[in-house]
Amino acid sequence: MSLTTSLSPEALSAFHAETERAYAALREAGLSLDITRGKPAPEQLDLSAELLSLPGADYRAADGTDTRNYGGLLGLPELRAIFADLLGLPAEQLLAADNASLALMHDTLSFALLHGTPESPEPWRDQGDIAFLCPSPGYDRHFALAEHLGFRLIPVDLGDDGPDMDQVREHVADQAVKGIWIVPTYANPTGAVVSEAVAAELAAMETAAPDFRIYWDNAYAVHHLSDERVKSADIVGPCAASGHPNRPLVFASTSKITFAGAGVSFLGGSPENLAWYTGHAGFRAIGPDKVNQLRHARYFKDADGVLALMERHREILAPKFAIVERVLTDRLGPHDVATWTRPKGGYFVSLDVVDGTAAHVVALAKEIGLALTPAGSSFPYKSDPRDRNIRIAPSFPSQADLEQAMQALATCVLLAAAEKALAA
Template identity: 70%
Template sequence: MTFDDLSPDQIRALIEEQAAAYDALRSAGLTLDLTRGKPAPAQLDLSAELLALPGDDFRAADGTDTRNYGGLNGLVELREIFAELLHVPVDQLLAEGNASLELMHDTIVFSMLLGTPDSPRPWAQEDEVVFICPVPGYDRHFALTQKYGIRMVSVEMREDGPDMAAVRELVQDPKVKGMWIVPTYSNPSGAVVSEAVAAELAAMETAAPDFRILWDNAYAVHHLTDERTKSADILGLCAASGHPNRALMYASTSKITFAGAGVAFLASSQENLDWYLANIGKRTIGPDKLNQLRHARYLRDAEGVLALMDKHRQILAPKFDAVLEILESRLGGHDVATWSVPKGGYFINLDVVEGTAARVVQLAKEAGIALTPAGSSFPYGKDPLDRNIRLAPSFPTIEELRAAMEGVATCVLLAAAEKSLG
């Protein structure tokens, strides 16, 4: 029965019922955290063998002594594995440090200070720089662009990618220099950019000659079902459309092996890679090749990565199932929320009654359940409808997760009932 079917007295009775449930929740003394998409300890344990590698044999396949300086491009044996997984040519893929966020940060900073290969001047010398931000989206993307004074404009992230009518209109402004996008199992909605939308992004005419798509393929192999969704070939599409420098693709092993000790990748045109390498060559003499070597030996090949990700799925999928089960059983009959059912990635996107997301998060916090702040999935942390909440099921145990989600459901119902009575 939806709230529209209830009389004011019935809604008041529901508030009393949920308030009692909430008081019990607060009395339980919970300390549960659903804020960030961190791998659980059991997932990190899957790669324990890495800690014993590379052993006494520290030479790469080409004879490189990985203990020494050099090798800005990264080890070819590791690049070959991930070139196959990311569907890019080996020569267009770099293997670097432990975090793809570092590579994205470098891209932004180098563009601001020096300009891109296609820029008439450094971005910092422009009157204004604007980025398109599909929403809901990744809060760290938005924090990075905000840090460097780039104005953000939101467009809707649909099931097959960003609202292209809005994107096409925005790129007619020469101030619009780029856009963020998580193309496969988008953070937080789980959306997947279709080949058709990717082709349109690659081919569209833009007023800025140095327009860039920052294609953060963080979840390319992070499947939650037997279906292994393939990411669109953005580099090939851009090259075929006459815009070879438009896209820069980022990925990492952060949620494949060790989140704090992985390897990050950058794929793009040769001109973009030459630009990037020339710039990072001033701040480093080379990445951690010992870490790259141990990853190459542990993972072995693309199939080795996929086999490892199947083990991750066995840990993660039941957690996602538990969240979806509780959302459906507690909220499905009340028409107070909708949620994504992702086939991969690390998040579930929850939309509650308009104007209540911040209240839900506050109620949850007071009951000992930490949620990502309402609005985090939008630029400047401001959700204009105050309805979006990102759920991160990966880190808690399934028992903790069930307790947390029962509590979240109570908070959603209580906030919705309060709102309905004004």
């Protein structure tokens, strides 16, 4: 991508001057805009306001459990059944926990470090170098968690159908490689969807580490942006069929379905993995917030209730993603300075600008009052080798603010591209 191939030197200078004037006008406008994180908008949170009046005076679950009291590490059966249906798992292989699936990821990794997994010859902390594969661009919180716990991060390329399996197979021949992060449906930030074929390869591949884990974070399983409801690939069944029943740990939550700060998280996997988790988690807590689980079960009623709610989310989100697509197409498309994803679901758009300019684009945006996720955040150690990727999070701003933010971002991308072309 380069302006130098499409404009004469004179035209390039004129284009740069025009873009500088547009940028100066933005600086004078006193913007205060933020598209850094994929938070639900207030209007989306309002959709679940009924939760605040539930469960009402009756705190007993379907099996008679008094949800106000201790116990129940697996969570309420009626809520587990609803999300087992949505995630394609047997209900007995899914537990419901507190509000954050990231906490479940933290705990399972910490338990493996301290105690090992059912297949571990010894705790991970006693095995020397420990590494995790990081399909990139990917979810920054996954990478930050693994780095925080002392794991070595190994980037692998992420395509439209999942991680590059040639690279994955090469790395898992090293026994230090203990796992891989996967967002199977509408990946953060690209919107990639892992295919059944790639899932089958992940399930069946030979790994040097007997305790290799697939961290299958199905955070956006029901977060569709069109009439097409993309179905998540199964990973638990193929792993069991391939003789690796304990390989996958499946995560999900209601964080972007109901209340982001007061939802329910889920952990799915083999019976042995759930017994391993609860055997350690029981020392940390006597049970999850079952009152919150009961209010969610009564609010949703069934899996169709979840899907109906997500249709109302789509009515709010889809027009925002349409704004992103329109502005990028109109402003950047004619100049061959960027490519971007067109996701069918999820919360993000991944924008690739001219190589070597992403950090400069973010700095230019900050100067005019537009906050962007730091360049490189979607890569291990926050280091994008080509300095080109920027994650766009359209969900939280109003449509009017998002329009302003995208117009400003487009100007910054064009100015950075023009400056680089002039310096060439």
